[in-house]
Amino acid sequence: MSTLTRPPKVATDSPVRRSSPRRAGSRGARKGLLFALPFLLGFLATYVVPIGYAFSQSLREKKSSGLGFGPTRVVFTGFSNFASILGDGDFWSSTLRTLLFSAAQITVMLGLALLLALLLDGVAARTVRFFRAALLIPYVVPAVVSTVMWLFLYSPTGSPLLDLAHRAGTDVTFFGGLNTYLSLGNLLTWQGIGFNMILISASLQALPRELYEAARLDGAREWRIAWSVKIPTSPGSWC
Amino acid sequence: MSKSRIRPRVLVPLAAAASLSLLLTACSDDSGSEASSTTKGDVTLEFWSWTDGIEAQTKVWNKEHPETQIKFVNAAGDTAYQKLRAAVNAGTAPCLSKMDGMNLANFAADGLLTDVSDFAAKYKDAYTVAAWNAVSPGGTTFGIPMGSSPLFTAYRADLFQKYGIQAPKTWNDLIAAGKKVQQKNKNVKIYNMAGEDPSTLVDLSWEAGAQWYRVDGDHWVVDFTSPEALKAGDIVQQLVDNDLASSASYADPGVFKTWDLGKTIAMTTSTWRLPIYDTNFPKSKGKWQLADSPVFDIAKPQTSSNFDTTGVLKGCKHPDRAAEFAAWLSSTKESLTALTDSVSKSGLFPAVKDVSPYVDKIIPTEMFNGRSDSAQVITTAASRVGEQWQYGPNYAAMYSEMQKQWGQVTKKQLTVKDMLTSLQKWTVDDLNRKGIKAVAGS
Numbered sequence: 236m237s238t239l240t241r242p243p244k245v246a247t248d249s250p251v252r253r254s255s256p257r258r259a260g261s262r263g264a265r266k267g268l269l270f271a272l273p274f275l276l277g278f279l280a281t282y283v284v285p286i287g288y289a290f291s292q293s294l295r296e297k298k299s300s301g302l303g304f305g306p307t308r309v310v311f312t313g314f315s316n317f318a319s320i321l322g323d324g325d326f327w328s329s330t331l332r333t334l335l336f337s338a339a340q341i342t343v344m345l346g347l348a349l350l351l352a353l354l355l356d357g358v359a360a361r362t363v364r365f366f367r368a369a370l371l372i373p374y375v376v377p378a379v380v381s382t383v384m385w386l387f388l389y390s391p392t393g394s395p396l397l398d399l400a401h402r403a404g405t406d407v408t409f410f411g412g413l414n415t416y417l418s419l420g421n422l423l424t425w426q427g428i429g430f431n432m433i434l435i436s437a438s439l440q441a442l443p444r445e446l447y448e449a450a451r452l453d454g455a456r457e458w459r460i461a462w463s464v465k466i467p468t469s470p471g472s473w474c
Numbered sequence: 475m476s477k478s479r480i481r482p483r484v485l486v487p488l489a490a491a492a493s494l495s496l497l498l499t500a501c502s503d504d505s506g507s508e509a510s511s512t513t514k515g516d517v518t519l520e521f522w523s524w525t526d527g528i529e530a531q532t533k534v535w536n537k538e539h540p541e542t543q544i545k546f547v548n549a550a551g552d553t554a555y556q557k558l559r560a561a562v563n564a565g566t567a568p569c570l571s572k573m574d575g576m577n578l579a580n581f582a583a584d585g586l587l588t589d590v591s592d593f594a595a596k597y598k599d600a601y602t603v604a605a606w607n608a609v610s611p612g613g614t615t616f617g618i619p620m621g622s623s624p625l626f627t628a629y630r631a632d633l634f635q636k637y638g639i640q641a642p643k644t645w646n647d648l649i650a651a652g653k654k655v656q657q658k659n660k661n662v663k664i665y666n667m668a669g670e671d672p673s674t675l676v677d678l679s680w681e682a683g684a685q686w687y688r689v690d691g692d693h694w695v696v697d698f699t700s701p702e703a704l705k706a707g708d709i710v711q712q713l714v715d716n717d718l719a720s721s722a723s724y725a726d727p728g729v730f731k732t733w734d735l736g737k738t739i740a741m742t743t744s745t746w747r748l749p750i751y752d753t754n755f756p757k758s759k760g761k762w763q764l765a766d767s768p769v770f771d772i773a774k775p776q777t778s779s780n781f782d783t784t785g786v787l788k789g790c791k792h793p794d795r796a797a798e799f800a801a802w803l804s805s806t807k808e809s810l811t812a813l814t815d816s817v818s819k820s821g822l823f824p825a826v827k828d829v830s831p832y833v834d835k836i837i838p839t840e841m842f843n844g845r846s847d848s849a850q851v852i853t854t855a856a857s858r859v860g861e862q863w864q865y866g867p868n869y870a871a872m873y874s875e876m877q878k879q880w881g882q883v884t885k886k887q888l889t890v891k892d893m894l895t896s897l898q899k900w901t902v903d904d905l906n907r908k909g910i911k912a913v914a915g916s
Contacts, residue, residue, distance in 0.1 A: 299583065301692060302612040303867030303910035307585040325878075386727050393728030 293317070340420040347424065348431035353461045355432070356439045367436065370429035385422055439465055513792040518543040519799065520568035522558065524550035525620075525782075527818025528572075531809055535802060542795045562586045562788050569790035570617075570800060575608035575781040576870055578617055583867035587616040588786045593794040594618060597801035604859040605825035608781035611865050612689055617785035618800035619825040622745075624779040624855035625677060629740035630733065631763040631843050637662070637739075641765035645678065645709045648740075648768050652718035655739070663720040663738045665713055671724055672873075672880035675890070677742065678706035680778035680863045682770045686901075687866030688915070694866055694905060697915025698898040699891075705770060707890035714886060721884060730754035742767060744780070745823035745852060749816065751841045762841050764851040776860040781825060807831070829856045867910055872901050 268275075296312045299305065320326050351370065355363050373381065388394055389409045400407050409418040442465065450460045521532065521544050532544045547568060549557065555577055561567040573581065581587050594615045598606055605619035629641060637655045642648035652664035667674050679686065684703035688695045697703065713719045722732040732738045734755045755762070769775040784800040786793050803809050805826050813820045814832040824832055833849045842848055866872070876897055882888035898914055905912035 297584070298909035299585075299867065300909050301911060302689060302694065303905065303908065304579075304582045304612040304614050304616075305585075307583075383727075386725075390726045390728045392722065392726055392731040 336416060336420070339416075340423055343420065344424045344427050345431060348428050349435055349466070351428070351432045352435035352439055353465060355436055356461075356465065357457060363436075367429075367433060370432055372429065373426050374430045381426065389418060442468055513795050516541050516543070517792050517795055518545055519570060519790070519792060519796055520545045520547060521784075521799075522547045522549040522554070522568045522571040523784075524548060524554060525572060525820050525822060527813055527820035527822070528803070530818065531803060531812060534809070534812070535799060539799075542792075542799060544799055558787070559584075559586060565789060567787040567789050569792065569796045570784050570786060572620065573617070573783055573785045575783060576865055576873070578609060578783050578785050579611040579865035579867065580870040581785060581787075582611055582614070582616045586788050588788055588790050588793050589614050589616065590786045590793045590797050591615040593797045594801075597797065597805065600801070600805040600827065601825050602827055602856070602859065603861040604779060604863065605781055607861065607864060609783050609785075612867070617783045618797055618804060619781060620784050620800070620804045621782040621822040622779045622825040622856065622859070623782075623823055624852070624859050625742050625744050625767045625777045626851050626855040627740060627765045627767050628743045628762055629765060630736060630758060630761055631845065632758075632761040633662070633736050633739040634763075641763070642740075642768045643766075644772065645768045645770060649709065649712050649716070649718065652713070653716060656716070656718065661737065663718060664740050665719040666722050666732060666738045666741060667710075667713065667719040667884055668723045669721055669881045669884045670877065672876045672883075674742070675706065675710050675876075675880070677778045678709055679703050680860050681767065681776050682706040683774070683776060683860060683862060685862050685864065685915075686872075687864045687869070688862075689864070693911035693913060695915040696866070696898060696901045696905070696912055698894040698901070699916050702770075703894060704891065707894055710883070711890045714884060714890075734758050744855075745836060746780075746821045748836050748838055749819075749821050751838050755841065759841060760843055763843055763846045764848045765846060766851055766854055775858050777855050777858050778863065779855075779859040782822070823852075823856075829853060866901070866905070868901065868904050868908065871904060872897065875900055 293316055294311060294313060295309050296316065297307050298310050299307050351366075355366055358366075376384075388396055391397070391408065391410070394409070397407070397409075408414060446464055446468065447460055450464050455463065519542065523529075523546070529546045529548065532546045536543050549571070551557075555573070558567065558571055558573075559581075567586075578587070591610075591614055594609075594617075597618060601619045602622070605622055606615075609615055609617040609619055627641065634641065637658055639651040639654055640647075642651050648664060655662050655664055679702070682702045682705045684697070684700055684706060686696065686698055686703065688697065720732055720738045722729045722738070733741060734757045736758070751762075752759075766775070767777045769777075784804065786796050786800075790796055803813075804824065810824050810826070810832055812818060813822045814824065814835055816835060823829070823836065830853055833852050837848045837852070839848075876893070879888060879893045879896065883890055883893055902912050902914050
């Protein structure tokens, strides 16, 4: 027992060994801190400080005087800026609108991504690679490019989609009322579906194949396997 | 189509800049510390602009004026005004920068400009009264006018003939002509008003002689509901009520097809748009004609204009030299001749009193049928810009507020009069909240 607890008898007397266990711990902490320092400094300077500054500014207001084109001064106004925002009906209706829209759009997008991932999981590996890359393209297209592309696709005057629709004799528009939200949702889904599909697909790949075999032996068909095995056991991508 | 006041793309950065300014300007309280007297010796001034052809002109100036060297910076980009604000607050601002009239008032109200009234006074006579108003919000001069874009009308002469109407002399004529076109073809409109762009109302109010903002001694009189303002509002209301205007959005890349294909047959336009007619109206080339903008009062014809200015920023150590350069750039024959030449691609139209030497070069003659004197129309427009219009200290914020309500107006959910009444209250409240003295006018 004593041989186990006693430090091994090695001749070198490095400072590390001489220090007490407690001091060694604090020393380790210091080293750790040293390693974390570059990140910590960056984090403080570009994240914590600006947020703190923004918060302190949010308690202040700029005041002018006279005709408003002279010098300005900044006064402390407490939480009055917050009060006026929270009392603004537009703020609440836009928040609600955003929440509702996100709830619908994210649900649809994840549902489609899951469906695609399950389909991919069932086909041969070579085809998987092709479809994965193809569906990821919208995600890697720079936002500037996709913005311009959708501007033209949705343009009330120049859209090729509308042109086709009109030739087919229908009178659809992309904007106005519910259509605005559908158009917007379509765009976001187009952009996000590939990335989400990759995440889900990766977690499906990681599932042990034995599970499927067991399910098959029990007589489950592909849809049953997907529903009862794949979806519940691949939670990694759901959060 | 009077999209000259503000272009949608500018609005996002503008809103962002407005909110950012609250953040950034807070630690630099005092502004506009009176700059010292006449500069002696050699100096170098920084100048931000994003107008084509300006850089070449600064080189010409630099060659002739070794004592005042201009360091040109091309600040093109959606965030130019944001960058400028940040630079002022960081103390690294240029001495001069391009800005439009609305932003000049906005910057001045936020204490980001230098009062150059004393140095600039001697250049005043070269420019039109309306142009000088644009650089002197509240009576204090913060810059030098650069260019103007007076409004006039362009119309499809072929289609006017087809529908049996004449170029409207007054806004009431325009309404009558629009109704006549509607009787013949429901799908053809005489005018366009985009749901995101309330500039039509601004232009009409300016032309009707309204003063949304007016200085009266030590305070502002805010008047969105004066008889003149309501007269302008009434025309807009009639355009909406009778479905006389199309609703093509300027965010739509194909917006110009509306006119090129003849769905809308007239527009309010201006000098800055003349150079792009070629590209935008390939099918209707040679079928256009220019006319004076419709007026409210034949006896006192007025139009409106957007102004491009050169602002002198806070922290500029040599405002006298800055004003001297800016005035040279935008008022001397040497500089204006070069800038208005189509080679420079500046799209600039001068803000000086006599524009006649510069008009001919900017007219794309192949666009017009040659039956009206385009040069005369442009010169007339430049000479009759209403001199009463002023930008108040919260004009930019008011404009965003108006934009919110404008969409409802074009959708017939809100009347113009109700919008004007609510803007009146909003503007007075907002000014008072900022500590600025303001009262409602009516």
